[in-house]
Amino acid sequence: MSGNDLGPALATDDDRVEPAAVDRQAGFDRLIAADERLEPRDWMPEGYRKTLIRQIAQHAHSEIIGMQPEGNWITRAPSLRRKAILMAKVQDEAGHGLYLYSAAETLGVDRADLLDLLHAGRQKYSSIFNYPTLTWADIGAIGWLVDGAAIVNQVPLCRCSYGPYARAMVRICKEESFHQRQGFEILHTLSHGTPEQHEMAQDAVDRWWWPSLMMFGPPDEASPHSAQSMAWGIKKHSNDELRQRFVDMTLPQAHVLGLTVPDQDLRYDEESGHWRFGPIDWAEFHAVLKGQGPCNAQRMEHRRRAHDEGAWVREAAVAYAEKQAQREASGAAA
Ligand SMILES: [Fe+2]
Numbered sequence: 001m002s003g004n005d006l007g008p009a010l011a012t013d014d015d016r017v018e019p020a021a022v023d024r025q026a027g028f029d030r031l032i033a034a035d036e037r038l039e040p041r042d043w044m045p046e047g048y049r050k051t052l053i054r055q056i057a058q059h060a061h062s063e064i065i066g067m068q069p070e071g072n073w074i075t076r077a078p079s080l081r082r083k084a085i086l087m088a089k090v091q092d093e094a095g096h097g098l099y100l101y102s103a104a105e106t107l108g109v110d111r112a113d114l115l116d117l118l119h120a121g122r123q124k125y126s127s128i129f130n131y132p133t134l135t136w137a138d139i140g141a142i143g144w145l146v147d148g149a150a151i152v153n154q155v156p157l158c159r160c161s162y163g164p165y166a167r168a169m170v171r172i173c174k175e176e177s178f179h180q181r182q183g184f185e186i187l188h189t190l191s192h193g194t195p196e197q198h199e200m201a202q203d204a205v206d207r208w209w210w211p212s213l214m215m216f217g218p219p220d221e222a223s224p225h226s227a228q229s230m231a232w233g234i235k236k237h238s239n240d241e242l243r244q245r246f247v248d249m250t251l252p253q254a255h256v257l258g259l260t261v262p263d264q265d266l267r268y269d270e271e272s273g274h275w276r277f278g279p280i281d282w283a284e285f286h287a288v289l290k291g292q293g294p295c296n297a298q299r300m301e302h303r304r305r306a307h308d309e310g311a312w313v314r315e316a317a318v319a320y321a322e323k324q325a326q327r328e329a330s331g332a333a334a
């Protein structure tokens with residue numbers, strides 16, 4: 001569905017008269033109001049485009065930085081089976097990064113520039129990846145809680161107003177649900193193993209619980225861009241709504257795991273049917289966001305090094321693409 005394709009059905013691009021600005025805005029508004037998808041060729045307000053670029057880039061950066069804490073355990077996974085699963089999962093995250101950089105490029109930016117912005121510290125990635133993975137149980141806690149929170153955040157994005165982003169999210173969410181299940185299974189095995197294994201699982205959940213709740217972003221009253229993103233159909237639910245949904249979904253699973261979450265204020269509210277949780281330490285969230293988390297410097301240093309070391313691969317890929325294009329051109333001319 002196109003928002004500004006107002007010309008006659010058979011018109012070529014050359015014939016098409018640019019619709020007046022007011023018509024373009026009206027076309028955009030109509031599409032958003034009808035909850036339809038906007039495509040790259042459609043006209044869109046500059047603010048909408050910029051917001052999407054920022055959000056999709058931040059999302060893409062999070063996928064590739066998110067490979068680091070788990071990559072840390074590939075060589076130390078406790079069995080061949082666990083190693084194979086973890087490698088597949090970490091590769092999935094690289095794939096998510098690629099879908100998302102591609103989606104961002106449909107908005108007229110180059111992924112090389114987005115990576116430069118990340119490396120210069122001018123674009124962010126999710127703060128959750130600035131925490132360390134201290135034991136094997138952390139791999140379980142990340143899958144269960146971090147991928148679990150990502151799913152709750154991302155399922156509504158499958159219906160967001162920008163088509164390429166929405167379609168990327170459909171694929172990503174399918175893989176994320178596998179990630180969440182594998183994390184749950186790791187924790188379930190540990191929790192029902194020896195007392196030491198149970199303790200290791202509980203310790204990991206104790207450390208990852210609050211940072212996972214912070215993944216939904218600041219509380220609604222402190223989230224200045226949310227209202228505009230919701231009006232544009234990019235965001236479908238508020239941060240606090242999604243956080244509550246995550247808590248309600250996760251606590252019955254904690255019960256099955258035989259693990260607890262580190263919150264003394266936690267109680268089930270019969271009347272509303274929701275779990276009520278204690279206050280979140282937003283000072284910690286802002287400190288990690290500002291670069292003072294336990295692993296911020298390490299993550300960025302590793303990312304820059306990986307980028308530099310991969311320069312020859314990018315050069316080779318470009319040279320190969322150019323050669324293929326030349327062959328095709330000379331083939332077409334013959
Ligand atoms: Fe992912």
Ligand SMILES: [Fe+2]
Nearest residue numbers: 093147176179
């Ligand atoms: Fe994932």
